[in-house]
Amino acid sequence: MIRKSPQTMTSRSPRSSARPQLSEKATAHIRGLIMSGELRPGTLVRPETIGEDLGISTTPAREALQALRVEGFLELVPRRGFVVAPLTGQDIRDLFQVQALIGGELAARAAANAGEQDVAELEALHHELIAAAARNDHDRLEEKNHAFHREINLMAGSRKIIWMLGLVTRYVPRQFYSSIPGWPQATVTDHEELLEGIRTGDPEKTRAAMVAHIIHSGELLAANFDERLAAPLPATDAEPAQERSGPAALDAASA
Amino acid sequence: MIRKSPQTMTSRSPRSSARPQLSEKATAHIRGLIMSGELRPGTLVRPETIGEDLGISTTPAREALQALRVEGFLELVPRRGFVVAPLTGQDIRDLFQVQALIGGELAARAAANAGEQDVAELEALHHELIAAAARNDHDRLEEKNHAFHREINLMAGSRKIIWMLGLVTRYVPRQFYSSIPGWPQATVTDHEELLEGIRTGDPEKTRAAMVAHIIHSGELLAANFDERLAAPLPATDAEPAQERSGPAALDAASA
DNA sequence: CAAGCGTATACCGGATACGAAATACGTACA
DNA sequence: TGTACGTATTTCGTATCCGGTATACGCTTG
Incomplete structure (x- = not known):
């Protein structure tokens, strides 16, 4: 039982074109913004906005938002959009x-x-x-x-x-x-x-x-x-902090 | 740069219009197909195909595929498409x-x-x-x-x-x-x-x-x-089960 | 002046259409 | 038989459009 795990992970087929998807770039970007605190919980994240930020279209941006929702960084409020999930x-x-x-x-x-x-x-x-x-x-x-x-x-x-x-x-x-x-x-x-x-x-x-x-x-x-x-937030305006009641649609998975 | 949300939302609960996204429907559908064995590992899953199956467009279908990739049910081969991940x-x-x-x-x-x-x-x-x-x-x-x-x-x-x-x-x-x-x-x-x-x-x-x-x-x-x-596969449709060798791009996260 | 109501606007969710790039496949040629 | 080329298909990304809805604003009314 030396070496090589049971899984057949044929490592590194060169495959040349190491071109990451634009949606993955966007995903990493927004995730970084959230983890660094630039995007605070409750903030609404718009596809077009992040598209403008990275110079990409809305389609990959929306895919990124969807991925981040699965990962738990964003929550989807049905007719409102994606908001940054609480993270303490x-x-x-x-x-x-x-x-x-x-x-x-x-x-x-x-x-x-x-x-x-x-x-x-x-x-x-x-x-x-x-x-x-x-x-x-x-x-x-x-x-x-x-x-x-x-x-x-x-x-x-x-x-x-x-x-x-x-x-x-x-x-x-x-x-x-x-x-x-x-x-x-x-x-x-x-x-x-x-x-x-x-x-x-x-x-x-x-x-x-x-x-x-x-x-x-x-x-x-x-x-x-x-x-x-x-720490205090960037202090743009006198924002009432909007500690909004999180919808927090927990589904509480079972076994 | 990303805008802050309109903080005017005056603490009214969103009433939750309870309208499930089409992409979530598609996600659940494909996941069911995989778990039930109808979609076997290595099979290529096309956005248009599942769009036709559910009578929806490719836009929500692609979002569903992206979500399933995060969940680990699908793998993305850069210029090939989404393939069903191995599952033993x-x-x-x-x-x-x-x-x-x-x-x-x-x-x-x-x-x-x-x-x-x-x-x-x-x-x-x-x-x-x-x-x-x-x-x-x-x-x-x-x-x-x-x-x-x-x-x-x-x-x-x-x-x-x-x-x-x-x-x-x-x-x-x-x-x-x-x-x-x-x-x-x-x-x-x-x-x-x-x-x-x-x-x-x-x-x-x-x-x-x-x-x-x-x-x-x-x-x-x-x-x-x-x-x-x-068990042998259902053998219903032609569908020659494109047995492409899954590349299995593990990233092996660390701590 | 305060409260209720109707309209305007913004934007989400989705549908198409289109184009560029890359891969797969079939064919022709040496 | 093996290799090179050309075509077809598909992915990925862009751009645009539309219906429906929630929010915001302004007007009217008590």
Whole structure:
């Protein structure tokens, strides 16, 4: 059971034309606006407006809005349009809790599946991460951290669980981490614990390590989020803040 | 630049004209086709085709395809179109694992938050479920089961976690359960264990009960899924099932 | 002056039509 | 037989139009 997860993910067929859809560009753009706080909850987002912003037509813009609605960033008010969904620091904490649960599951499976070669690859990445941390190279640090987690997730060998994790981590701007003081050191020690669990093939120990790692990171980000919410808004006009009663059409899925 | 919404909306509730979008209809339709096995993995799904099927134009059809891509039912091959994503019985099991983790978290929080009134309401629903089971009333059974779980999820008080659960349960056709022999009885006993945990305010006991409940249900459904995969395809229309090899563009999100 | 009502406007949801680019497929040629 | 080319099909994006509805504004009335 060394290498290659059960899924047949034929990696990288060159396919040349790496042309991302315009709708994906628009999706990332609006998502960034929401996560950065430029678009606040309750704001109405119009297709033509964002089309003008990016110099595209309304068709891909509407597709982007639809995608963001599925992701939970926007809500659709039937004859009004798309409004930015509420997003609080507590929401961020909750999402990190979910991320921890899913990431923990993946880590546990990775530990169960890990072969010698996997461990070696992870350790190589880990050492590169340490080197980047020592040089204070934020970009490379972020890159290696991403690669480290990605490798673990792939080792778990479950397409759909990785997919769900991706839906959660859309709420987590990666570039944020590197700006947290003390984060590199904490990450190094956390990753060493993860490595220990994987090396010894101990799923539950690895799961616990991953959960702690994610929750810890999440608390830092959520605190920053709260701080930003407390900050005054750009102050265009004397806006009555319109804390409108959110329609919040929860469907509360069942089992 | 993006305009702010007209903040004149004077706090009047939108009355919810209850008009479902055409794109949502299309989304549900295609999702049903995929889950029922009529659309097999690798099949190319064209906007015009589904537009003709439902008597709608390509505009809402394309929005539906975009939504299904976010949900993971479809993959987008850049200049080719949308193809049905691979979906195996193991995928279903994995998704139930995720559902168990998230549902367990919600149940644990519900137990922590539960007040007397909440418990009373849950017990009322539970008794109605028992009554429906005794009458062999499948529709009402399904309805009460849904309401029971919904109530627990709402008690947890986390918008975003419920949202994530909804993304997972899109892969679980609710109407399936009631057709499983012996499921009503198993559900009643499982729910009683859940109630016990909530009544005593024991989060971890409740979490464990919910995890067991979901995993148990999932195994039944996944077995059915495997069975169907082994079966030959309906062979109704010509439709030569364009078995293009799915590229499976995993992005493997990180933390 | 305040409250109710009717009209005007804005905009969503959807339908088409059209064009450019790229891929797939069939055919002709060496 | 293998390769190159040309055509057909399709995706992706743009532009435009229309019906229906919710909101905003202004007028009338008590």
